[in-house]
Amino acid sequence: xxxxxxxxxxxxxxxxxxxxxxxxxxxxxxxxxxxxxxxxxxxxxxxxxxxxxxxxxxxxxxxxxxxxxxxxxxxxxxxxxxxxxxxxxxxxxxxxxxxxxxxxxxxxxxxxxx
Amino acid sequence: xxxxxxxxxxxxxxxxxxxxxxxxxxxxxxxxxxxxxxxxxxxxxxxxxxxxxxxxxxxxxxxxxxxxxxxxxxxxxxxxxxxxxxxxxxxxxxxxxxxxxxxxxxxxxxxxxx
Numbered sequence: 001x002x003x004x005x006x007x008x009x010x011x012x013x014x015x016x017x018x019x020x021x022x023x024x025x026x027x028x029x030x031x032x033x034x035x036x037x038x039x040x041x042x043x044x045x046x047x048x049x050x051x052x053x054x055x056x057x058x059x060x061x062x063x064x065x066x067x068x069x070x071x072x073x074x075x076x077x078x079x080x081x082x083x084x085x086x087x088x089x090x091x092x093x094x095x096x097x098x099x100x101x102x103x104x105x106x107x108x109x110x111x112x113x114x
Numbered sequence: 115x116x117x118x119x120x121x122x123x124x125x126x127x128x129x130x131x132x133x134x135x136x137x138x139x140x141x142x143x144x145x146x147x148x149x150x151x152x153x154x155x156x157x158x159x160x161x162x163x164x165x166x167x168x169x170x171x172x173x174x175x176x177x178x179x180x181x182x183x184x185x186x187x188x189x190x191x192x193x194x195x196x197x198x199x200x201x202x203x204x205x206x207x208x209x210x211x212x213x214x215x216x217x218x219x220x221x222x223x224x225x226x227x228x
């Protein structure tokens with residue numbers, strides 16, 4: 001069974017803390033993505049990566065950075081957490097083309113910044 | 115740039131009634147289109163996808179969607195709702211020219227009444 005695993009289901013952090021959200025996939029996928037999900041806004045792309053050590057900004061990258069040192073792992077970093085980053089964060093992975101497959105999603109990490 | 119609009123953030127249907135969720139997209143090239151479902155406290159699961167083959171796409175759990183290029187629509191239907199269909203549904207579009215990024219609509223939450 002294919003799998004995208006996010007390291008935490010729930011996190012509570014304090015304002016100003018540096019926060020790491022980890023994502024691991026076991027499908028040898030080239031593409032990996034980080035989204036945040038907010039009610040009424042759907043999923044919005046924060047960052048994505050096509051390959052190891054490659055990253056590109058999505059639609060809402062401000063306040064975030066990412067790291068991809070190994071193909072299977074894609075980390076999202078909140079440099080200095082703020083309350084407006086309280087949200088559900090979803091990681092996904094996919095092969096290079098959509099023709100015969102889809103993106104697979106992790107279970108999500110619900111982050112609360114207090 | 116690609117975009118997705120889902121009409122109606124909440125839909126209420128009676129058990130056994132037709133489910134119709136509307137999705138309109140904007141894309142500068144022939145798109146790939148997806149419907150995902152999210153059950154409470156879970157990640158996203160693919161229902162079905164359109165990748166330029168048949169315009170009527172059948173998915174899991176009795177759902178289907180029709181790609182209509184002239185209307186730039188990809189509406190999701192199910193002839194007879196079941197209580198287990200209560201969930202949030204997301205329409206998404208992707209273009210290979212955009213690096214296979216998925217752009218999501220705002221989501222539609224479906225309530226099924228007994």
